[in-house]
Amino acid sequence: MIQQVMTEPGKITFRRIPVPEVQEGQVLVKIKRIGICGSDIHVYYGEHATTSYPVTQGHEVSGKVVQLGGGVEGLHVGQKVTIEPQVYCGKCYPCTHGKYNLCENLKVMGFQTTGTASEYFAVDASKVTPLPDDMGYDEGAMLEPLAVTVHAAKRFEQLKGAKVAILGCGPIGILLAQSCRALGASQVLITDVSDYRLSLAKSVGADFAVNTSEKDFGEAMTEAFGTDKADVIYDCAGNNVTMGQAIKYARKGSKIVLVAVFAGPATVDLFTLNDHELDLDTTMMYRHEDYVDAIRLVNEGKIQLKPLMSRHFAFEAYQKAYQYIEENRETTMKVLIDVDPADD
Secondary structure: EEEEEEEOEEEEEEEOOOOOOOOEEEEEEEEEEEOOHHHHHHHHOOOOOOOOOOOOOOOOOEEEEEEEEOOOOOOOOOOEEEEOOOEOOOHHHHHHOHHHHOOOOOOOEEOEEEEOOEEEEEEEEEHHHEEEOOOHHHHHHHHHHHHHHHHHOOOOOOOOOOOOEEEEEOOHHHHHHHHHHHHHHHHEEEEEOOOHHHHHHHHHHEEEEEEEEOOOOHHHHHHHHOOOOOOOEEEEOOOOHHHHHHHHHHHOEEEEOOOOOOOOOOOOHHHHHHOOOEEEEOOOOOOOOHHHHHHHHHOOOOOOHHHHHEEEEEEHHHHHHHHHHOOOOOOOEEEEEOOOOOOO
């Protein structure tokens, strides 16, 4: 079979290796689609601090079960699936207390361990989540980023009926806007400096979409929600400007959730954070229940994924996909790699 390998930043090759043998408790998945995300792009440019080379990428994925190892139950050959890419120890405090997404020894496929970018992938059955029969492989490959935003949305426990503000209108920001509405938020305001992205966010359900290069964030929140402002602010941009806006304009006693990953140390106004008794919370990946909820919300028609699918590339054109993203940064949402374009 063929496997993708990034030998060094900016250089992708392919190698032929044997189809992996399926061990006890594993399944063999024929990979169909792989999504490229922001973290993959960091790896491509050599900017991901915990990834070394060579590395096989691929953590947003869908495929079909083609073989079962011994002892596997609840799955069958021919079943559509996605793969949850976290590799955790199962022994540390977070793992033994239901928070394996915070494993002290966490590795993620495609970063610290081998990813799914190959024609076939053998994986523990416990990491395989079935997809509905009528869900396409494209949607299946987008469940991983959707699970990120479902988990993030839940970090605010009073979401039902809440007024939500989201800073940053990339794929995660737009999926989070949809997730918040799907999980009960009454209104969502989203901001960015790209009119294209803001228009896309509005088309999939954001109530207010504001270009903060033209309007002050605090003014926009007051116009949208009144003087009580937002109940929660999510930062999906992850820079000193957006976090500064969130802290400056948050309603006293409310919550800010950092969703984006800061590239380095941040400059944060801790005085205002303290003086206004703001809760600064964070979110890290997802757990299985977030995948389950993500699938349900898509099935119920509460989440639209197709509008975020920008373009497909053939498996052998992996490098061209990164070049396309570089040349079309503002208008690119989700690029999908067709490892096997068939829909069977």
